[in-house]
Amino acid sequence: MEWRDRLPLIWAIVRKDIGRARNAVFVCIVIGGVFAFLVAPLALSSAQFPTTFRWFDSTLRPFYAVSAALTGFALAIAFNTVHGGEIHKGTIRSIILYPVDANDIAIAKLGSTFLISLVLTTILFFGATAPFFAFGVWPFPDFLAIHLMALGVGFVSLATGVFLAHVLAHYTKRMAISPVSLGSLFLVGSALLTETAANGIASQVILLLSRSRDQFPTPEDFRAALTFAQTVSVLSPYHWGARILSQGFGIFPAGGELLVTIPIALTLLAIVGGYVLGKKLYLDVFTR
């Protein structure tokens, strides 16, 4: 089928799904408003001492981590609701009666997930911090870039898992691992493989091992943990996003991008491969 025939069907599904997020939008507005009210005095007092805002590694990390956590949760919950819920309830049986293929369903569900997550997390992230922007304490464009980057790379992680599920379904002739499970797995994996998270996990392991050996960990042990974290972090789309932001904000100079090209190429391969093989999938994989 041509794209001009497919797009209206994809949009019909997206439209149906985003219509279900009305209550969630209302809840987020309330939560964002409450937080904005609570942080307003802090923003106002910060505005009393005008300084030029500068980015450092130590300030970018927490904001990026908060945004990544927020958008990651939103993506996982939204995708599980619009796609996982549809499979669980069986309503997907009605959708597959129409001329859509597995890719159309994946694109529609990812599209609705992206739009719902974008709206909800933007309301929460910028609603809660609105006083800081209103009083000129923080630069809005920079925070918008952080937010969109975190959402974008989280979305890439999710999409990789979803399309990889098509590859597995093609070879096993059934949905061996559902797009929801694999997408969520990739999202969580991507978060755990960031330098900060991987370093934290490795450090915990070192502490536990040293306790079992009844000796204190050495600085070399922690340096090894950091080296390990830096090595595995190239696999995480969140890490790619952080690198782009840190270079954009002038924290780190450009260089060393060669290491991340292989994981990026593999990610693209998974998405393209999943798309190509998804065209050949019979849709009863969603109902068996």
Add this chain to the structure above:
Amino acid sequence: MLVQASGLTKTYPKARALDQVSLEIREGEVFGLFGPNGAGKTTCLRVLSGITEPDAGDAIVCGVPVREAPNDVRRHLGILFDLPTPYEGMTLSEYLAFFARMAGHPSASIRDRVSWAMDLLVIRHLYENRIGRLSMGERQRAELARVLLSPAQLLLLDEPFSNVDVDMRIALRGILRDWVSRGGSILFTSHNLIESEAIVDRYAFIHLGRIVAVGTARELKETLLAPAYQLEVTDVEKAMAALEKVPHQTLSRGGPGLIHIGLLARPDAAKIAKVLVEAGVDLLEMKSVGTMEDVYARLTRAGYGFLAPPGGTP
């Protein structure tokens, strides 16, 4: 031909759902697929609609080769499967509007199409009700409205009349016949053979994945049933005596003025009137008494059914 299927085979781990199924459906006909539970009816519909991959064989549905373009074929189909799972949180109008979009209707015409479908199925008064609050019969009508929204050439209907009340069944038969009269075709499955005689043009019986008989009601009755008639006569005693001269399997009295006779061969039917006239008995009415349920019973009978119909598939 709207459907040309040949050698369709589908095996699941524990059963062969389709075994070399071949069938043809013409434009403007209602084709009924009948068989016991688990015979392969639904699998056949799923394969023809490109949802399930056959292990072997191929089908061309509405000009689309199903194995080459399994998802494209559904552009030409309106599909209702048994046990639908609709969106319970949507109102009826939202539900139908969504599927009107999925059927490819442009936004400008959706409201009109949905109104038309709701009027047709007499569910307009329910348009603000959530699907989850509809009765089973109302849900079935909502599902039929969804199907009829599709600009389809062929309707695949799995048990379309289940849960629908008698008035609506009669109306539905009219709606579906009207659909067919406008050039569309219908492939439907049902367990209600009596009701199907009011709508089906050609029948196929399937068992253990194999098509065991195909034909019109008349062809199947003539092929599979012993010729049996109900006679209404003026003098039952004289008629019973006269009918002894006609070679028969069974001969019995029915109600007042009625006689049931089962012949050994169909050509002997002509002798009935002759012997009654010779005996001076008036024959007021003579009608064949075989039903499609008798055909089904004949096909399912142990030792005969589902091996092969006599004389092969019509």
